[in-house]
Amino acid sequence: MLRNLFRRVTDLLTGPGEATDELFEELEEVLIASDVSARVAAAIVERLRAAAREGRVRTAEGVRETLRNQLAEMLSRHKAPLAASPPAPPLLYLVVGVNGTGKTTTIAKLGARFQREGRKVLLAAGDTFRAAAIEQLQVWAQRLGAEFVAHQSGGDPAAVVFDSIGAARARGCDVVIADTAGRLHTKRNLMEELGKIVRVAQRELGRPADETLLVVDATTGQNALAQARQFHEAVGLTGVVVTKLDGTAKGGTVITIAEEVGLPIKLIGVGEGMEDLEDFDPAAFAAALVP
Ligand SMILES: Nc1nc2c(ncn2[C@@H]2O[C@H](COP(=O)(O)OP(=O)(O)O)[C@@H](O)[C@H]2O)c(=O)[nH]1
Ligand SMILES: [Mg+2]
Numbered sequence: 001m002l003r004n005l006f007r008r009v010t011d012l013l014t015g016p017g018e019a020t021d022e023l024f025e026e027l028e029e030v031l032i033a034s035d036v037s038a039r040v041a042a043a044i045v046e047r048l049r050a051a052a053r054e055g056r057v058r059t060a061e062g063v064r065e066t067l068r069n070q071l072a073e074m075l076s077r078h079k080a081p082l083a084a085s086p087p088a089p090p091l092l093y094l095v096v097g098v099n100g101t102g103k104t105t106t107i108a109k110l111g112a113r114f115q116r117e118g119r120k121v122l123l124a125a126g127d128t129f130r131a132a133a134i135e136q137l138q139v140w141a142q143r144l145g146a147e148f149v150a151h152q153s154g155g156d157p158a159a160v161v162f163d164s165i166g167a168a169r170a171r172g173c174d175v176v177i178a179d180t181a182g183r184l185h186t187k188r189n190l191m192e193e194l195g196k197i198v199r200v201a202q203r204e205l206g207r208p209a210d211e212t213l214l215v216v217d218a219t220t221g222q223n224a225l226a227q228a229r230q231f232h233e234a235v236g237l238t239g240v241v242v243t244k245l246d247g248t249a250k251g252g253t254v255i256t257i258a259e260e261v262g263l264p265i266k267l268i269g270v271g272e273g274m275e276d277l278e279d280f281d282p283a284a285f286a287a288a289l290v291p
Contacts, residue, residue, distance in 0.1 A: 018058065035250045079280075108137075114175045121177065122177075125160060191231075232261055239263060
């Protein structure tokens with residue numbers, strides 16, 4: 001469950017205060033301290049100041065409510081549903097992101113969700129850089145009772161994805177979810193490798209992958225923004241999954257990525273359990289940021 005993501009913002013905007021210049025200055029600082037980028041924080045506060053100038057907002061509580069509405073509106077501007085019905089099976093999700101952000105866990109959660117919907121799932125071990133990554137995904141596939149395709153560690157991940165699409169067709173699977181490496185010898189290698197996966201998937205499917213999702217860890221703040229920019233430039237993302245919003249995350253990462261990169265947030269991770277993956281709901285998220 002989400003709570004207290006914007007604790008300092010909420011504290012500042014609770015109680016009998018007036019909507020003064022000083023309050024807006026402090027709000028801007030607290031937004032930045034909550035992982036909202038400086039540019040986006042300035043834009044948010046400028047709109048609130050305008051509302052105060054026009055007499056639409058007079059108190060701190062009024063600022064809080066206006067801020068909540070403004071955040072919900074900002075976040076819904078980039079809203080897009082998860083691809084669910086491909087023109088021809090299998091539905092293909094590529095999952096990318098740096099190590100430790102929660103890719104493999106998110107893949108398992110997504111697999112479990114598709115299975116609950118009655119769909120047959122295949123997990124593809126495209127993180128061939130580490131043998132442990134292949135084993136970790138295999139354990140999840142076994143637990144879920146999902147199909148699984150892997151090659152040797154060190155193998156070509158594009159070939160794993162190619163084989164997975166073929167195996168899904170042969171075995172009547174509805175959905176392929178492919179893991180990828182989060183680190184190679186160099187960042188350039190990684191982006192080239194991911195680019196090749198994207199191209200091979202497109203050739204084999206006759207359309208781009210239905211989703212190319214970046215997984216970012218909400219607790220990493222501005223780093224997550226840099227990751228979103230880099231991966232989007234390299235592979236053309238369709239959306240972002242923000243994980244670890246149950247922990248010490250301050251919430252601003254979600255707003256910053258949506259506004260600065262213009263990518264839809266599609267899913268959020270709110271724990272380590274299989275059920276801890278939620279569809280992103282802008283209004284509910286804004287209400288969790290600023291209750
Ligand atoms: N609290 C919390 N932990 C998570 C979440 N998603 C993943 N993790 C944990 O983050 C760690 C790294 O996850 P993993 O899926 O292996 O990351 P990968 O390297 O990107 O594949 C594991 O300990 C996961 O249990 C989440 O939404 N909340
Ligand atoms: Mg992994």
